[in-house]
Amino acid sequence: MRRFLMDVDDETLQHIPKYLRIQQELLHYIRSNEWGPGAKIPSEAELCDQYQVSRGTIRRALDELERQGLINRSPGKPTVVNTPKIPLLSSGFRTDIARKGMKPGTKVLRIHVVKVPPDIAPLLMVSENTQLLLIERVISADDIPIIIESAHVARLVDTITAEEVESTSLLELIPAKCHVNLARAVESYEPIALTKAQAQLLACRAGNLGIKDQAVLYDGENRPVYVSTAIVRGDKARIVTETSFHVHA
Amino acid sequence: MRRFLMDVDDETLQHIPKYLRIQQELLHYIRSNEWGPGAKIPSEAELCDQYQVSRGTIRRALDELERQGLINRSPGKPTVVNTPKIPLLSSGFRTDIARKGMKPGTKVLRIHVVKVPPDIAPLLMVSENTQLLLIERVISADDIPIIIESAHVARLVDTITAEEVESTSLLELIPAKCHVNLARAVESYEPIALTKAQAQLLACRAGNLGIKDQAVLYDGENRPVYVSTAIVRGDKARIVTETSFHVHA
DNA sequence: AAGTGGTCTAGACCACTAT
DNA sequence: TAGTGGTCTAGACCACTTA
Structure with a gap:
């Protein structure tokens, strides 16, 4: 099972939107090759559970990663990590x-x-x-x-x-x-x-x-x-x- | 008052998401200079009324226009059309x-x-x-x-x-x-x-x-x-x- | 104080893909 | 048929700007 950095929520610093924190954390897993090219990432429902947020928030985090070409999404299929440029x-x-x-x-x-x-x-x-x-x-x-x-x-x-x-x-x-x-x-x-x-x-x-x-x-x-x-x-x-x-x- | 093309909804052709149709229509007003550089566009609430959709859908349409640099949004202020590159x-x-x-x-x-x-x-x-x-x-x-x-x-x-x-x-x-x-x-x-x-x-x-x-x-x-x-x-x-x-x- | 955009929720229904 | 991602709704609360 994945451990999510979000758990380590200092709560001390400024107010960063949830979708951005999640996006940055997912980005980290991809950049660090913990999720390599072709890897399936957890489904949106799973991410909702793990981060305790609603689906809209998870989708907003994924939207940005998709636009940057880091992940591929398509209906009915799991979302996977893309190969490099x-x-x-x-x-x-x-x-x-x-x-x-x-x-x-x-x-x-x-x-x-x-x-x-x-x-x-x-x-x-x-x-x-x-x-x-x-x-x-x-x-x-x-x-x-x-x-x-x-x-x-x-x-x-x-x-x-x-x-x-x-x-x-x-x-x-x-x-x-x-x-x-x-x-x-x-x-x-x-x-x-x-x-x-x-x-x-x-x-x-x-x-x-x-x-x-x-x-x-x-x-x-x-x-x-x-x-x-x-x-x-x-x-x-x-x-x-x-x-x-x-x-x- | 603006007349919105959306009203002319043939309903005949394929199924294009509402947020895309709205986005394309707003784009048309900007491209055609009907809304020139610096012009205020209607508030999100107004657009909700005019298109009869929820605010999330309007915001999704505007998100794309913002990313393309066509409009400027900032909290508390009306959204305006950007100047060219x-x-x-x-x-x-x-x-x-x-x-x-x-x-x-x-x-x-x-x-x-x-x-x-x-x-x-x-x-x-x-x-x-x-x-x-x-x-x-x-x-x-x-x-x-x-x-x-x-x-x-x-x-x-x-x-x-x-x-x-x-x-x-x-x-x-x-x-x-x-x-x-x-x-x-x-x-x-x-x-x-x-x-x-x-x-x-x-x-x-x-x-x-x-x-x-x-x-x-x-x-x-x-x-x-x-x-x-x-x-x-x-x-x-x-x-x-x-x-x-x-x-x- | 009223209006604006920014974030977020908890549901819903759909089309698609796998099994 | 169950699970996935895609769309959409109708609320809510917030920070910010303007008058």
Whole structure:
């Protein structure tokens, strides 16, 4: 049987909400590897008994651990501890490079022509009603889906096939199709909570943490070529970039 | 008075939880600027009436909007819509460059010698009991705290003052003090939920989204010089990087 | 003093998974 | 069928802010 630190309740110090104390204690069991990857944690009913709190309080503690990608919950099944994150090389190579001895995979969702979304238009410096090629795919490592990538191509190209997208990096494919060279990329990263639709494509749960990585790729004359918007699962990957510094004189 | 889409409840389609429908509807009012930055949203009690649900359900809908940085809640005060994110240039310059016409600020928390933390030791290639200089500071833009930065310096330097840290970029200061040039940086980004302590330093709320940006800086001989760990507020900033591609032949 | 958001309880019903 | 997690309710008390 587990011994719970909560029993050692000094009651002396400040007033920390129960759900936070419980969350921190459960976190400790996971961090210390007392509950290793794949381990079942006690059911919500058991935790209610052990901590003598109501189910809402237990669930609130677990919610946070789930959002941080530390545990996996699903209806009908026991809650288990998740496996650690894999580093994912981005920027300069991006995408496909999910090899750390892992099997990369690409599944094309759609390749079609759409009206440019209002947030993408200014990035590509095109007017509002322009038609663009949109490529959407899911990238996986060892059959675990990791990234949803949506690429809006500024120049209209009609001969990109799903097979080409599945076998080549967009960083090579798109410049070749457009007859340009890529010279520069500007990327922005922001943390997000996954929507239901995103979570479904990534086989994880809505509300989990992720990163939205939006890159604008430019040619040698500084004209935008395409915009890639990647939604990266925060529980399975972190984004890694490498920079070289120029020598100042 | 607001008209709420919820009233138009087709009841025909799938079964979406109430808290999600409400969340999406509130999101719509914010996105469409019907509720602009700074606007007060209805109190929880009012929303309960309007949607005919219990307070727990309303709070669950608001929780998600808060974590995404779209609204600000605090006890005793009405909940208001947040202002949009500022882009934050990183990688190559990093840190201090919070100028977009905004006033940059630095507050030094601590400069002291510590035993190297177990997660930092391998990055700096030092043994477990090494003593390192640790610099901790909070960086702000227009007096809004944005980043908590902790830098562990591999080479022991005893003459760094708070004044120097407040007036100079670590990217210039540390190499100068250590008599080396920086040649390379490897950064990793991952989404996090802010802890209570982090939220306190950043004057926002625990559980909000953020990015943990960990950079290892190397000198010309590929020896690690220092590790910088930055916790960036996700509701106020996004991280922007720029990359140039080398020409292949 | 009244209103706000923050925490917590003790129930309930459901869909899902295992056996 | 029993147990699990997912949703929801209708109360309650608190600390805090504002008038």
